[in-house]
Amino acid sequence: MSERRNPLLVLTRARILEFVREPEALFWVFAFPIIMAVVLGFAFRDHPPDPVPVGVVDGPGAPELTQALSKAGTTRPQAYASLAEGLEGLRTGKITLLVEMDTSRAPGPGPIYHFDPTRPDARLARLEVDDAIQRALGRTDPAPARETLVHEKGSRYIDFLLPGILGLNLMGTGIWGVGFSIVNARLKKTLKVMVATPMRKSDFLLAQILSRFVFLVLEVTVILAFGVLAFQVPIRGTLSLVGLTTVLGSLCFAGIGLLVAARARTLEAASGLMNLVMVPMWLLSGVFFSSERFPKAAQPVIQALPLTALNNALRAVMLEGKTFPAVFGELLIVTLWGIAAFAAALKIFRWQ
Secondary structure, eight states, X not given: OOGGGOHHHHHHHHHHHHHHTOHHHHIIIIIHHHHHHHHHHHHTOSSOOOOEEEEEEOSTTHHHHHHHHHHHSSEEEEEESSHXXXXXXXXXXXXXXXXXXXXXXXXXXXXXXXXXXXOHHHHHHHHHHHHHHHHHTTOOOSSOOOOOOOOOTTSSHHHHHHHHHHHHHHHHHHHHHHHHXXXXXXXXXXXXXXXTSSOOHHHHHHHHHHHHHHHHHHHHHHHHHXXXXXXXXXXXXXXXXXXXXXXXXXXXXHHHHHHHHSSOOSHHHHHHHHHHHHHHHHHHSOSSSOGXXXXXXXXXXXXXXXXXXXXXXXXXXXXXXXXXXXXXXXXXXXXHHHHHHHHHHHHHOOOO
């Protein structure tokens, strides 16, 4: 059957041309994930942590304390003329920890630490400062430890981040790209015109999904190639399994985009629904940090989210070299979400 008589192929081609003519869409699909990877990759690049800013209250023992902290190299001491001034610096975030020497207690002077115990960086600063002070006062370790520094590719933050950015981009382009296309066509009365054509509802919805495949290969190739070339991010699994994972992820979120836009009549309504769907996954699905940080009671819900399953599968294949049986559970979750979303969209979709 010729393309002219096949509604599915005609609609798919029309959607591809519509996408190419939108420079904003091309920017969000190709340029934005690269910019995000560059910024976060360099922000968390493989280098020693910066010295922690620590305040030292002026008084007896302050010069020796400042000298000990400077010599340690892990802290950056700043002098404050009074305790009130130092507490103000702590409150405004200029320093992470404030130290003053208490000369009134017996048998000898000792440090007083002022810090917020709910801040991990403050608790780390407290340990670094105390270690520097105790060593300066002559402490010796009865069981000296040795250190082995590990800089293996796959354990860096950029290695963790890139699969998350890829999953986030697949979700964003799938939901936003497909959803806004349908709502925009509804606002322009294009859908109303299509009702008079010999076209099934399923042809129109499938065309929205199939048009994503043309750009999916380029999208995934650009992001992965940039990560490998710029940051040497490893891809230990097979490229075919990486490709299958991204295809299923793209189909899943395109189906969710169809469902979100199935009844929306305004861009404001569509935007609100899309944010309602995506924002929880931005926060919970382990894009920028591990989803395991959330409470154990919330894990069943978090692990059932499609973006969580997609990110877990991508990281398992890319960083751990897992095979298909090892990621089958995650891929099944992604597939079921896509099928359920497309079926629901097909049932409730309205042309007007």
